[in-house]
Amino acid sequence: MNWIFAFLILGGILAAAWNGKLDSITPAALEAAKTAIERAISLMGVVGFWLGIAKVAEESGLIDSISRFIAPLFRWLFPSIPKGHPAMGSILMNLSANMLGFGNAATPFGLKAMKELQTLNPNPDTATEAMCTFLAINTSSVTLIPATIIALRAAAGSKNPSEVLGAILFATTCSTMVAVVADYAFRLLYRKIERR
């Protein structure tokens, strides 16, 4: 991220010098700083509101119920976790919170899941297969309700903020499927390589 940031600013200034547009850089930068703060204020409303709802869902046990509901879907992806082990519970809580678009409620469950997966790990400095599978699903993002995005679209004046829901569902399903298949293929590949 540091490199990208530096690249944007230095690259921009170099390009401006090249194009003879250096005098327009200062007003543009100051205008952008002002807009950033205006956006930050509307963002506060959106994020505050949605995390308020997330908290109610967490407290009422709704996330818990959903994780029990999706358990059979995900169980078979983690053959190395013994039945009834707490790691599975935390993984499911994390995935449920992610699905509802409560990304920030998801992180604590995710870290807890890693801690519990670590108790099943014979080599504490090396990732286990279950950890890799968990991260593959997690990073491919199984979002059903991307509330923040819809709210930000609305804030930006979209005529139909939720029109992208179907597209997101399609793209997220594709990427999760690719993640699951790739994870499986790599698992077999690594077993072969590491046995040698």
Place this chain on the structure above:
Amino acid sequence: MAEQISISSWIIPVVMAAVFLHGLINNVRVFEVFTQGAQEGLQLAVKLVPYLLGIYVAVSIFRESGAVDLMVKVLNPVIRLLEIPADALFLSIVRTLSGPAALSMMVEIFDTYGPDSYIGRLASTLMGSTDTTFYIIAIYFGSVGIKKTRYAVPVGIMADFASLLASVYIVKRLFE
């Protein structure tokens, strides 16, 4: 099409109602709990402000200078081949590294092109279907002291690339 739009505009209100109803049934003091969560959300949003500031300024310098046009020229073969706009390609790279930075970049795209433009919709779809892969891998493995991440990184990159391609395909298909 019309049906899909009406279903999708129902989802959020229905979820909201379901959450509060479920809370009331389970004796949650919904208002107090809501305000606690909102408090966390506001703290999070305050943390986000410097990111927004940095990204907005950096991106606006980059845009204003004409550097975007230069980059488009350099990346033209890739853009042509996959029909991915430069902004979207860049957003998907930033997305794997930093959530707040990517979110800021998406809002900036809404500001510049409008949320209902092709790039605006593509940015929304990209943001919704990917996650901060490198950040998550670093934090999750780091939290338990794992140094050898084995194949987690290549799998994450493949999934992100899949959602970039899928997003471009579906947004073209549904909206263009």
